[in-house]
Amino acid sequence: MSFFTRVLTMKCKQALESERTYFYHAIFVSRFHQLPKLSSSQSLEVQNNSPAAAENKGEEMVADSGRAGELLKPTPHQLGRVKSLQEMPGPNTLYNLYEFFWKDGFGRIHEIQQKHTQEYGKIFKSHFGPQFVVSIADREMVAQVLRAEGRAPQRANMESWQEYRDLRGRAMGLISAEGEQWLKMRSVLRQKILKPKDVAVYSKGVNEVITDLIKRIHTLRSQEDDGETVTNVNNLFFKYSMEGVATILYECRLGCLENNVPQQTVEYIEALELMFSMFKTTMYAGAIPKWLRPLIPKPWREFCRSWDGLFKFSQIHVDNKLKAIQSQLDQGEVVNGGLLTYLLVSKELTLEEIYANMTEMLLAGVDTTSFTLSWATYLLAKHPEVQQRVYEEIVNKLGKDQVPVAHDVPKLPLIRAVLKETLRLYPVLPGNGRVTQKDLIIGGYLIPKGTQLALCHYTTSYSEENFSMANEFRPERWLRKDNLDRVDNFGSIPFGYGIRSCIGKRIAELEIHLALIQLLQNFEIKISSKTEPVNAKTHGLLTPGNSINVRFSDRK
């Protein structure tokens, strides 16, 4: 059983059980086989007070913590009495095990997050075996944590990722890298794909993909009896997102949305799906202590095999690009290019770093976007009155058939609001992680540096305090009366906040805004006889629990 206990050491309790699991799993799964220790981030000093130890020592730790350089010395009379972790409420370890293993808690992690908040308050502690986690489900406290971040924030321990890379001589990418290495890569990449105006130029490429998406919808619905229903829209949007991200990252088309998908792409989609499905077992890869691997070798083997497949695919595309550039050069042509071309030419990243980042961005960029589009479609079908208002805005401000580009989006505040509201109700990442890099006082508790925090975004998104009528789909809540109107929104930060937030945010927004506009220009999205109620399930990411089936009726 100790094996399972160890497996339970997850951040913000992301799912083990999953057919499709994502890099995010790994983000949340950390330090399975050891007590929390310090990150490798260079800015940190060695400390002897591990959070776990602090928890045991209680008050003693508080008194102790004033030693190291940056550590604060709380002055109780000024701040109120600072409480120790020992005093923090939280679910009992055994009960946690029961809830997760016997009651399929993994698929309901987002709900358990809410339940625990009700029972223990907005800040509570949990033990998953040796892993100690402090969960935070309050928008002010979340803001406080993220605003206190240093130069290179750490999400969670990524040891198993590091081990694979070491084994294969591969580099770490943005998701997994830490400290100065992360900062170096982030500085290069953010200057290319994070500024809205740099991403706006991809409108044309994305629109070409949308044309294929719409063609594909015509094909799919013609295969149904009613001539309108598309079943499992996520399948469709998965291909759209993959094609979209490849257009931007690899500067090429994969052909995912064609009727006959090219063999290489079929193989890749299969590899990717395999990767996702295998993560269920590969989760254990990081969980199983090395010394146990000879006894339980499969998870680690599969973990490596999945990564091999992903790296192989991106390497093929990166190498193709490199050859294309070379031949252009040989012929004395002018080299024109996007992100990948820039990276290959500028040499700011090594070739291995380019492979790693292309791999990780593809992994991070596909399901996130496709789930969000699926949910948006579902919500719009369920709320025809909202859909009508959005459609009218499009017709009035843009035109019935005008193909939108990034610069048109500001004219359509409701489209932006639909995306925000969709992500509030279905935050793809229902929780996120941070390892504290200095001592913090949060909610009256002293949280020693090196503590794993779980930021419970799902809970804050559904809290009435933050959003009135929180269970309802009301995109209008995001509209501003004017440019001076501020919408306080730390309760819902689906892309995170700060220097380690999602680097693909603007790409995802572009892909989703443009797709939604064109979908609504072409179709009225309606409930079909095949539409069933769909609940969210946590499979690493917050996913539709069953297939979303809706009708795409032609606009008259």
Next chain:
Amino acid sequence: MAAPGPARLLRAAAASSRRWLFSASPAAGTRPGCGSAAAAVRAARLFSLSARAVLSSEDKITVHFINRDGDKLTAKGKPGDSLLDVVVDNNLDIDGFGACEGTLACSTCHLIFEDHIFEKLDAITDEEMDMLDLAYGLTETSRLGCQICLKKSMDDMTVRVPEAVADARQSVDMSKNS
């Protein structure tokens, strides 16, 4: 692990990168087969140094920053520079300022403007508004410094850095004072 081929190619490509030209406009669009390029590359890194014109001091715009501790920092910048550029280029010591390097991901470049300047600032984008929503100590004349570009009319303006976030850092300060 890198295949020797591409590595060699990369070296070759980089060696000859000086004679490369990048078009600043989006290329023809993408086709299956990766043959063509997707979008513009701004070869900023390659060319920015030489492109930096030397301006005479009259062309420069003076900006005063009131730091968190009340200290006044005065610096100059060129028209078109962002306030983040001014802080970085002049090495102004404003703790944590501009963490995301102007990529609209952090709101640490939050600044408070004088009314008459604020009214004449360029229109705010949706993306800036979203990030501003998350800034600490918002006021009615708040904007993100990385999005504000200097104009002649701003000469001699004063901007205020909002008070520090009430986190551990503040506690440290308190203990220093006591």
